[in-house]
Amino acid sequence: MKQRDLVRLKRVLLTDQMRIPNGMADLLRNDMVTVLDGYFELDKKSLQLVMTIEDSGLYRISVQAQASAVRKMQTI
Amino acid sequence: MARAIVITSGKGGVGKTTVTANVGRALAMRGKKTVLIEGDVGLNNLDVVLGVEDRVVFDAGEVVTGRATIAQTLIPVCDKLCLLPATTHSVEILTSDVFVTLTEALKKEFEYVLIDSPAGIEEGFYRSVKGADEALLVCTPHLTSIRDGYKAARFMGSFGIENIGLIVNRVRSEHVLDGSSFRPEEISESMHLPLLGVLPEDDEVNTYGLCELDKMRYAFGLIASNVDKGERKIYDVLSETKGIKNKLKRWLS
Ligand SMILES: Nc1ncnc2c1ncn2[C@@H]1O[C@H](COP(=O)(O)OP(=O)(O)OP(=O)(O)O)[C@@H](O)[C@H]1O
């Protein structure tokens, strides 16, 4: 088969797998904000969540965010 | 240890029932005691493909309700090959748990239990997959069939079925040669599934369920031997075009 068609086949299979349940990305994003905000003065809008899938079928999840300072850890 | 193998595809009409019947017979001819379970309970056709539809008296549902024993219900097809039929009447009774129980019972009597699954990835699919230890995934060299098959394979993975062999059906040598169709190896690589068999497109399959032509019997025999012995001998569709006569035909066309 022509290279173009093979690439199309692989893309179709990967995007099917990639499909993450509706709303899951938003939930995860909110959870990440809550977690990171516990440690940093987080710029909440800056948080970027990127999920990709590799040829092997593994998911790669990366989270990036900016913060202006580290929060003071409270001790008991 | 007996092996329960589900034959499935996601997409409909790609050859599950044909593969179940013919690979089942090929296993029986290798001397293995084999039983085929009709898993397409609503739209059963395995009886017709095997040519035993007139001999169906009881069905799997009646084994469950106690009206018949498994022995009374099993239909002998040929030496070492039996069918456990299921008909539309039993759709309600034959839950996935019941299927697991039936499969386990048959595994005590047979060496191979092949389950013909319905199309789709809904309840009927789940029913036929749940009792299986491994799977044969059938697809054709078409994008839609590969895509649906891949989904079915991933579902099976989530049910714990890891041993899934790929069978590419209806392969046409002329399309492989001119590059207008996916090659079985390309499909296997894209789906991350080991290639266990290739079956050529042949009109004979449409006419008879159980194939008698040498070519098809040979191709199904290779699959049975791969399943049985863990080999990887793949039918070469291009062999049909390799003879001198065929070469001449191609030069002249
Ligand atoms: N290799 C082949 N060459 C030609 N025709 C074929 C081949 N394999 C299957 N067919 C034909 O395709 C049709 C569908 O085959 P079959 O019933 O085995 O598919 P299926 O996957 O079981 O379908 P369903 O999803 O409806 O259960 C039948 O008419 C069959 O004869």
Ligand SMILES: [Mg+2]
């Ligand atoms: Mg069928």
